[in-house]
Amino acid sequence: MNQQKIGEFIAELRKEKEMTQAELGEKLGVTNKTISRWENGNYMPDISLMQFLCEELGISINEFLSGERLSDEVFREKADNNIISSLNREKLVRREKRASDFFEGAGTGILLSTLYSPDSVRRTAAIIIGITMIFIGWYFRAKLDRYIIDKS
Numbered sequence: 001m002n003q004q005k006i007g008e009f010i011a012e013l014r015k016e017k018e019m020t021q022a023e024l025g026e027k028l029g030v031t032n033k034t035i036s037r038w039e040n041g042n043y044m045p046d047i048s049l050m051q052f053l054c055e056e057l058g059i060s061i062n063e064f065l066s067g068e069r070l071s072d073e074v075f076r077e078k079a080d081n082n083i084i085s086s087l088n089r090e091k092l093v094r095r096e097k098r099a100s101d102f103f104e105g106a107g108t109g110i111l112l113s114t115l116y117s118p119d120s121v122r123r124t125a126a127i128i129i130g131i132t133m134i135f136i137g138w139y140f141r142a143k144l145d146r147y148i149i150d151k152s
Contacts (some may be wrong), residue, residue: 002067003041003044004041004062005041005067005068006038006041006065006067007038007039007040007042007067008039008041008046008067009064009067010026010035010038010039010053010057011039013057013058013059014035014039014057017056017057017058020032021035021036021039022035022038024056025050027056028049028052028053028056029049030049050064057121058124060075062075062078062079062082063078065078065082065085066078066081066082092147093144093147093148094145096140096144096147097144098139099137100137100138100140100141101137102132102137103133103134103136103137103140104133104137104138104141105137107129107130107131107132107133107134107135107137108130108134109130110126110129110130110133111126111127111130111131111134113126114127114130116124138142
């Protein structure tokens, strides 16, 4: 999925329909700035809007994800590629979320366990490890959030 290509395709189709960004935005319930961001390739429409956008522009979701009009022979191949791309994205998102959840959970568990341990060097080391793991979890969560925002 090429976000820039999709954005250019949205702009091209909107202009073919002789609509302004504001008119298209009004029909979809978003601002003209949002349409501009899509057309510039900075953002992708939310999945809940894709079907409405495609209906408004007179294209299929497969054509939307491909960023071009598709002939019948190419349609099936592009559909397969788009499905594989979506599945790979979902796999990456799940992996990042599991890593984030693991580090945040383990770090919190280690910190909680230090509440009942005697004051010592081991307790201090456990606190440092726990806090470090929580920060690593936050890093993975921020990375995941950036990925989701960039791809949506």
